[in-house]
Amino acid sequence: MVGAIALVFLVIVPLILPVSRLQILGRFLSLAIVALGIDLVWGYTGLLSLGHGIFFALGGYALAMNLSLQLPEGQIPEFFSLYGVEKLPWFWAPFNSFPFTLLAIFVIPAAIAGLLGYVVFRNRIRGVYFSILTQAALVVFFNLFNGQQKLINGTNGLKTASAELFGGQVGSPDVQFKLYMLTIVLLVGAYVLCRWLTGGRFGRLLVAIRDDEPRVRFSGYDPTAFKVLVFAVSGAIAGIAGALYTVQSGIVSPQYMDIAFSIEMVIWVAVGGRATLVGAVLGALLVNWARVLLSERFPEVWLFFQGALFLIVVTVLPDGIIGWFRSGGVNQVRSLLGMAPPVSTFPAVDLNEEIQREREIVQQKDS
Amino acid sequence: MSMQFNRRKFLILGSATAGSVLLKSCASPSSDSGSGDGGSSTSGGGDGDTIKVGILHSLSGTMAISETTVVEAEKLAIKEINEAGGVLGKQIEAIVEDGASDWPTFNEKAIKLIDQDEVVTVFGCWTSASRKAVKDTFETKQHQLWYPVQYEGQECSKNIFYTGAAPNQQIEPAVDWLLENEGTEFFLVGSDYVFPRTANTIIKAQLEANGGTTVGEDYLPLGNTEVTPIITKIKAALPNGGVIFNSLNGDSNVAFFKQLQAAGMGPEDYPVMSVSVAEEEVRQIGPDFLKGHYAAWNYFQTAETPANDKWVADFKAEYGDDRVTNDPMEAAYVMVYFWKMAVEAAGTTDIDAVRQAAYGLTFDAPNGLYTMNPNHHLSKTVRIGQIREDGQFDIVSSTPGPVDPLPWNQYVADTKGFSCDWSDPEKGEKFEA
């Protein structure tokens, strides 16, 4: 099933779309990868992270640093001269190596996520406290990157479009096409990883942590270790997504660590449906598509729409689109439109007066 | 089992609809004839009768406050040109895109304007970060951007025309004037992004060369309003008064000036020279807090030229009597005219021909006579204004004539002695003069 969809995106879509549009689609697909990571920690484990922008940006910066270093021996990236820096800061040095960078793209975010997770979960900080703390961490990283012009070029961020990758300029249609393909492959990879993680005993444990953590602890498991692990995995996924997003948009900047952006990531998952990996992907694509469409035509309406989306998802559609479908949403629409729902009848039950009376009582109570 | 089936069915349905929806959105051109409310655009998308140009600014997000004013100025110029018969006998159609204060979005929209809408030129950007984000795109696609805001220099792209001030047309004259009239001890305050940082690098070099001293500097994160620590630092560094050079942007200025006044630091002892506070900002901060402080720009609404009187009147007629004009708006208005003149001189909208035709053109702008130089910057008069009670500026100093722009800064060691000339392919972006 997943393979079939991937195949559609891999083969058919590129035939229809020009590369510039493919680039946008590719970016949305990389955002879908982040959404998978968030679904893993929020949908399955119940940890609402408002700080995934950190990991997303770290992945992007790791790759962008490597690309900015494609210079003749002894030269340093151009922006340093603006601030009078003459020597490459020490932490840039390892990024000269491409294999190191490839590792760094997901190892650094995973390490930071693991560390943050460890210090938070160890103290049994949970629920909204965790959310607020991740947001605080986001503010820390944002200010750090934004304020350190001399080390990392601050607000301007790092550009990637004119560097070389896969034997061509990153910004060229050819390379962009390859990146699009790579994004789909990695998206499928991330999906399979998440499906595998959530499928077996590990997945059930995650759900158990979400639903009743003390009970998990009393059963002899250590929830902390599992939470740290899943948070780190999610961070790694976000890092990969960030790197893909960066090369496809041509720039990485501290804006990726904007508070609003990280909360937006959560809404993608919520719109699609929590704890349904497909929902995360679908939500990311749908919401971003709506953003492009609405903000191009009516920039003013977009915030209204986004706000309404948050409200609707929380109040009316708590399980997202996928959940709504699964719980018979189509039938609801039909009944609202006055069409008879395709119900299978059970005369033995429907005609039994006693059962009907009880049912009415229950309904009255409910309302 | 039925659950399983439902999911599968849904997946097929869902992905098919999502896919087709995405495709549709991607394929449908979504150009918004933005000049519609100005009544300027003709109907029908860019066929033989119109020339399409792009306008790329933030209409939403934090920068929208500033950038929407620039869009208005650009639309006014386009409307006037259209009413006067258009360019090469064709009407101009403006396609407005929203950069949403987000640098990657700027780049995305620039690509859309160039590839999909096939505009012949783009007017856009405000922050340096957004300009740098789109610079590569304009260069690789050999397209053209007109940029209307004063900036930190150290850049001279073949594909960008800079109609705002270069540092030697705003910051340097301001520092010289302060050294002469107000004092030699400077404290530098700025927002935490590239323009203030680079500007302050230049100022420090300039002060060192000309006998002033920098007693301290500090940067405020964008949007931060807690300026108490900075004010303490200024007091500690300048106990008996001195000059404050301020490159804070919009929001933080309000907090800074309100709390500066509350701390009893008035313009007599602590004159503030601002480079990002224009008429519009004065209105938002409140003239009561700013009275007596200075700002350096090329253009002030109080500039006394016939062209300015007419422009201010036209602008107010279009957008309301309570509106003010300022330097970036003037630069934005002027750049549309420079583009128009270059197209007419070239007789075509071909980008390279327009670029070469632009060199040496002159325009009687609201601020006085402007000349386009082969380094893609304008020669223009520099003025220093003192803020009055009514929120306008008393012009206390103007350069005797237009100042020639120097994109590569002559105080900074790295770029000293370099200049830029695109009229000669041999010289180009950066050559040693």
Added chain:
Amino acid sequence: MQGVFDVLFNGLSIGAVLLIAALGLAIVFGLMGVINLAHGELMMLGAYTTFIVQNAFKPLGDSPLFSAYIFVALIAAFFVAAGVGLFLERQVVRYLYGRPLETLLATWGVSLILRQFVRSVSWSIAIGLVLFSLLFWGGQWVLKRRLDWNQLKAKALTILLPLSSAIAIIGGVVLNANKALAKPWFSARNIDVTAPSWLRGGVNLGSFQFPVARLFIIGLTILCLLGTYWFLQKSAWGLRIRAVTQNREMSACLGIPTNTVDALTFALGSGLAGVAGCAVTLLGSVGPNLGANYIVDAFMVVVVGGVGKLIGSVVAAIAIGTVTYLLGSGYLPLWMTQLGLTETLQPLFDFFTFFSTTSMAKVMVFALIITFLQIKPAGLFPQKGRTVDA
């Protein structure tokens, strides 16, 4: 010595701003367990109310009466924000009690809507909204009197909602054709709130100058604090609020209207946000994004202070304020130089110098907060009880 005094005063004044912004949050979060991310936007509404009140007083010119507008504005801001908060609680938040993460997302949605609302609100939008409210809630009110309301409810709502929104939107669009009605009231630009002249200068005390606006905010914060304390501890409704916080079921059994108590608590918290919004107009800019600048800091105060105790928030706010000032103003390296410690403790000196800009001080303060929560995960003054895990 003067340095120490300076640090104390400025730390207190930064803390006071944080505290007044966090006070409402502490109540809503502490007593009800509701994460209100729209708190900042309620502050923003308070600030815009101040702007409107100020303009209403403009005709008075320079008379002393004009200078008094700030007091009217404070009261108006309280009621406007409380009203919006009440509406928010009735329409959204009350369905989400006990699900803090959902509340967080919903209130973030509300905050986005409010932010855009002040940008684009014009007469046509306002009239459209009034039209919608009249039709939708008015329609419900009329229908509710029918006996078969419960059966009708679902159907009525599905008809009423699209119908009234369609009428309202069409009405709004038609009115929008009129330029005067379509003109935004505030637009996306920042607006100018000018403090009355008596709040602008400073008070001299020896070689020291206290900004009056800061003193005013400190005073206002203390007043709000005392008022809230009195309300919660001494008034009948305060007693009910505390009872509901401690044991909702039992309180309901004893006849306390828990719904009303919830609404009241939320409105009180929102109203305090409005007052805070009015207060911060004295310091900074007033624009649609005003709230976003304060919300994260305010949450930090509540989290560090510990939930459910006002005293915790007070101590936390002053502590955060002092640390922010101490780091950001560069006093630490200065003192080290004065004490001659620069040589012996060079790495520490470099460390403090690195963090002595305003941006970096913020990074440091947040990092310290995260470290602090390692030692006291539940904040300075944790709530005692056996059901901490709830």
